[in-house]
Amino acid sequence: MNPKRPAPRRTSPATVPPGAGRPPGGRGASAAQHRRETGRLGELIAARYLADSGWRVLERNWRPGAGLRGELDLVALxxxxxxxxxxxVSVEVKTRASRAAGPPAAAVTAAKLARLRALTGAWAASHEVAHCGLRIDVVSIELRPGLPAVLRHHRGVGL
Known part of the structure; x- marks a missing residue:
């Protein structure tokens, strides 16, 4: 990760959907279902944050055709x-409902960055979008029950 860590940015109530401070899933939800719901909520918060910051989100949850494996959470200008x-910018969104597994951005390993580089290049090669350069960012989100989510935007972690 980038050694310069930005100060935490608390999302404003207007940016975060109702109930976003609560971990998703209820009684009887499987662990896998809980992770999927947490990830979807994080991507929604990240997309709204970027749009509120003037970015244009071009794609969500993009998967390449044959050859490459993986997914780009968000692609934006x-x-x-x-x-x-x-x-x-390819934006990897990492969301956690607790810090038991460590900070969300720590889940972006060197292997994950290599995969994101390949996916970002494939996306750029298959889409004609005017841009001045490529970049990979990570948006990490910590959901806190009863409190606003904490969002950190780590710019330029790869490429």
């Missing part, structure tokens, strides 16, 4: 690069 055209 970052207009804040200062260049005449926006940067094309």
């Amino acid at each position: 970052d207009p804040t690069t200062g260049a005449p055209r926006p940067a094309l």
